[in-house]
Amino acid sequence: MVSRYGGGVITVASSSPDQLSPVAPPAIKSRARRRNLVVLVVVALSVVALLTQGLLGSLNYFKTVDEALAQRHLLGTKVIRLEGLVAPHTISRTSSGASFFLTGLQGKVFVVAHGTPPQLFRASIPVVVVGHFLSSTSSSFDGTQIMVKHSSTYIAKHPKRVKAPNGSVR
């Protein structure tokens, strides 16, 4: 039996009131397969894009001071991310940013960084500086950005502070 509905043609298996199931669903199946494929391709492309932008370029986000010093001749003036501890009493604020020594386990690098350092920037904390060595033999580093690498240790600022009965903190 053929019936017309909304401009389309629907083939019905039988005119019997008990048999109403459609006869030919394969067109829907192939459409579903195509849509599945599109979804998987889009997901795969998005993941590849993220991996290309992120992990593959920098699975290790930075080089430590010791690693960078050891590979200095290979790195030349290539832009890298350099990680180390900000040496105490070496921070000097400049008109364009800050300069300080960045220490590793063995070596140290003098960093001149441009731009405003982050809120948490201070001595004795680990930081990652984006920039490059001035030459393949230099231990001076020209930084364009400072990122603070904080730890997962959280300690109260004033652990011995108590609250007085009147509500004031001492």
Added chain:
Amino acid sequence: MTKKLGRLALGPASLGLLALTFWLGYFVTPPDQVQGELVRLLYIHPAVAWVALYVSFGTATIASALYLWPRTRSEALDRIAASAVEVSLFFIALTLISGSIWGRPAWGVWWAWDARLTSTAILGVFALGYLALRRANDDREQRARRAAVFCILTAINVPIIHFSVLWWKTLHQGASVLSSNRSIKVHGSMGLTLLLSFIAFTLTFFWLLRARYRIEVIRDEKLQRSLATSIEQRRTEVSGA
């Protein structure tokens, strides 16, 4: 009884614990030695990430695995998996947003392409892909099966996210919840509030999951009713012809 208790108590309990977490986190706990007031994000971000990665994706993966096992296969498990991924997507977005808000003043950048952040973003893509895959299939059984396989395959990313801070050098700090030596270095009241935030957000997840599951059940019932009405209508048409 348990169902009724869940229906009545889960919402108020979640909201109550969230309110308590915020009160303790913002008014009672002290500032941190290094991070100062920024530490207050500690009571949101790790707990939200915990729910996004482990609780919700874990729930979806277990439900998907049980669905694929013929002995335990049921529509309810498929609905649980779908609902869990949808709620997970919300928590993944919240994780990335709260992390970004914390990262800007703490690190100095909104975003860093390090292994932890990138792999979390990839999990978000997987969650979106899972939901898209469900929409791409009209056949219920096929949809459930394909979505379950996809969910299990993409869940491999969860341990990668967890261990990324140990396997590679990242800007993101090391794991503070399940660290390798099982120690949490968080000061007294800060630690307790952190723990409370985990309980509060976990309960919130189950509350949202329950609500999302109910919506799915109602939608299916409505579809069934509309199908029955259409068949009845068609039957009347054919008998009348």
